[in-house]
Each structure stands twice: as C-alpha cells, then as structure tokens.
Amino acid sequence: MKIAVLSGKGGTGKTLVSVNLAAAAKESIYIDCDVEEPNGHLFFKPEDIQSEDISIKIPSVDGKLCNGCRTCVEFCKFNALAYIKNQLIIFDEVCHSCGGCVLFCPEKALMEKEKIIGEIQRGTSENTTVITGILNTGEASGIPIIKKLLSHTSADKELTFIDCPPGSACIVMESIKGADYCILVAEPTLFAVHNLNMVYELVKLFDKPHGVILNKCLGEESPAEKFCIENSTKIIGRIPFDNELGKLNSNALISVRESQKYRGIFSSLLKTVTKEVQHETITDP
Incomplete structure (x- = not known):
C-alpha cells in the first residue's frame, strides 16, 4: 500500500503529516522524495544508516x-x-x-561515463524504515534518485508513505506514478486554494484516488474547505492550529511519539486513510 503525500508549496505540513502517519503505523516505510531539500530524517533520526551513491550516464568525447x-x-x-x-x-x-x-x-566519437549526482540513505527508526534521497547541489534533475527510491516500494503488503517534493513539477509526477492513494495537504487559507488546485489537477491528470487533509485549522469554514466541497473532493482529516504541535514540529520531534493526544489524532487519520485506500482497491481493482 503506497500513499503519496503532496502539497502545492512548502510549509503546509506535508512532512508533518507523512512522518507522523508513518510513525503511527505498526510497521511502515517512509520515503523522502524531496531530494533537493529532504528533512524527514531530521525527525526520525534513523540509525544503522547505509548509503548508496546514485549515478547517471553522461557523454564523453574522443x-x-x-x-x-x-x-x-x-x-x-x-x-x-x-x-x-x-x-x-x-x-x-x-x-x-x-x-x-x-x-x-x-x-x-562519443561514449558514456558515470557521474554521481547524489545518494540514497537507508536506516531505521523504531517501527519505521527511513529511506532518504539526496541530490547533489547544482544537478539538473533528481528523477534518477526518485526512481531508485521508489524501487523500494515493491512489496504490496508494506505500508509505505512517500513524502513528495512540493509543487507539481516533473519530480512530483515521478513520485506519485506508482502510488495507490494521494493525500493533498493544504492550509485553510485563500492563498492555499491556488496551491491546492495545482496538486488537485495533477492527481486528476494521473487519475489517482485522493483526499485532502487540512492543516492549521481554526474550527471555522475556510476557502480551502469550500474548494473541496465545490470540487467534490473528500476531506479526510483536519489538524488543529495548536502551539504544542508547532513547538514539537519546530524542534524536529515526532508528535505521535511525544504526545498521547497527537498519537490519537494521527492514528485516527491513519485508519481513515487505509480505509480509503482499501475502498478504492475494492471498487477499482
């Protein structure tokens, strides 16, 4: 079961959602496809890290x-x-x-030679296998690294969370290709509607089952919520605007491991998400 978590811009809570859902699961794989600026490992602090260089072929002339x-x-x-x-x-x-x-x-006169463009790091953090892609500064594309990262998602029974890059560029498209379900994370603001629409159009283009999680909610109807209603897009969860959550996140702590309150919130979200995926699998085999 492969679940991609994406958003129209950085800072909406995409990593917050993917990290805590992965940590709330009994056993999971977390894959950080934001190869230009990965940060999931800062929360998980994985141990027993193994690294693998990723290279591409470039021309060389005689x-x-x-x-x-x-x-x-x-x-x-x-x-x-x-x-x-x-x-x-x-x-x-x-x-x-x-x-x-x-x-x-x-x-x-031309032949190909290998050029290292980045690396993949694999480690463990309690119940979660953490796999991180890192693109070297200045490289043209992280797609070769993302393809290698997603080769670790072949086991159908494993619950895998794919933390996508922000936006809707080609590296995001590559990240969601094999996903069974997409979670769109958005803030409940007018500005967020534009960014939500970007990823909404993308998952529609790829014909991916999807739902929205609204982050930083204040308990009142928002433009982002109105967008979901108008586009018949299911809101699968709401995360409240809370100073405690903000402090945990800013200190790179996994909320479900630090707070029983947030373990309950994200465990409930996880149940909702898995039910949605199972429903889509049954209705569209």
Missing part, C-alpha cells in the same frame, strides 16, 4: 574521432553540447542523460 559535424549539438535540446574553436564542449550540469548524442554521432 577528440581524435570527432570531426566537428555538430550532429550531436543540433540534436541536444538542452544545449549541453557546443562546438567551439574546433573542440566539442560538454556541459555536464545541463545534460539530461538521454544518450541521444551518443546514438546519433556518425563517427562514434
């Missing part, structure tokens, strides 16, 4: 074979290649590793 035909330069839509002063220049930082330049080179 200057003796290159005749300056510029076929590769014309092919590359990312401007990662340029022929300057009788020399082919390769800009690794903008290469997207498609391999097309190597295939199209008529002189076979």
Whole structure:
C-alpha cells in the first residue's frame, strides 16, 4: 500500500503529516522524495544508516574521432553540447542523460561515463524504515534518485508513505506514478486554494484516488474547505492550529511519539486513510 503525500508549496505540513502517519503505523516505510531539500530524517533520526551513491550516464568525447559535424549539438535540446574553436564542449550540469548524442554521432566519437549526482540513505527508526534521497547541489534533475527510491516500494503488503517534493513539477509526477492513494495537504487559507488546485489537477491528470487533509485549522469554514466541497473532493482529516504541535514540529520531534493526544489524532487519520485506500482497491481493482 503506497500513499503519496503532496502539497502545492512548502510549509503546509506535508512532512508533518507523512512522518507522523508513518510513525503511527505498526510497521511502515517512509520515503523522502524531496531530494533537493529532504528533512524527514531530521525527525526520525534513523540509525544503522547505509548509503548508496546514485549515478547517471553522461557523454564523453574522443577528440581524435570527432570531426566537428555538430550532429550531436543540433540534436541536444538542452544545449549541453557546443562546438567551439574546433573542440566539442560538454556541459555536464545541463545534460539530461538521454544518450541521444551518443546514438546519433556518425563517427562514434562519443561514449558514456558515470557521474554521481547524489545518494540514497537507508536506516531505521523504531517501527519505521527511513529511506532518504539526496541530490547533489547544482544537478539538473533528481528523477534518477526518485526512481531508485521508489524501487523500494515493491512489496504490496508494506505500508509505505512517500513524502513528495512540493509543487507539481516533473519530480512530483515521478513520485506519485506508482502510488495507490494521494493525500493533498493544504492550509485553510485563500492563498492555499491556488496551491491546492495545482496538486488537485495533477492527481486528476494521473487519475489517482485522493483526499485532502487540512492543516492549521481554526474550527471555522475556510476557502480551502469550500474548494473541496465545490470540487467534490473528500476531506479526510483536519489538524488543529495548536502551539504544542508547532513547538514539537519546530524542534524536529515526532508528535505521535511525544504526545498521547497527537498519537490519537494521527492514528485516527491513519485508519481513515487505509480505509480509503482499501475502498478504492475494492471498487477499482
């Protein structure tokens, strides 16, 4: 059972929700796909960490074979290649590793080499396996790391929470591809409606079952709640605006492990989410 947690922007409580739902489960996997700025590990503080470098293939040129035909330069839509002063220049930082330049080179002057773009760290924190992707600064795309991260979600019986990057870019799309259910986290404000709509349109595009958790609720109807009603989107939970929760979160503490009150709230949310996933599985096998 793979549950993706996403939001239209950072700071809405996406990691708060995914971390605490994972910790509330009897046994779970937490995967941090926000590879540009992962922070779930700050809460879990995993032990027995094992690291794995993630690499991509980028082109390398044999200057003796290159005749300056510029076929590769014309092919590359990312401007990662340029022929300057009788020399082919390769800009690794903008290469997207498609391999097309190597295939199209008529002189076979291009070959591929490995380049490390980041790493995956795997550890444990009580009942949770914590898997974190880390993209090196300046790299063009974290998708290769996300693909590797999600290869750890093959077991159907394991409850897996995917902490997605914020927004609705291609790295978010990659994060939710294999998800059984998507949780959209939003604040109950007018500004939040725009961000909620972004991820709402995304999960509709991917035809993913989904529900909304409203964070920082003040006990009154909000624009975000009105949006859900107008779009027939189920609100599966509400998290109250609370100083105690804010302090726990700002101190990188997992609320369900520190407070019986919040263990009750997130355990209830977890039951609701799992029922929603099971219902979708039965109605749409």
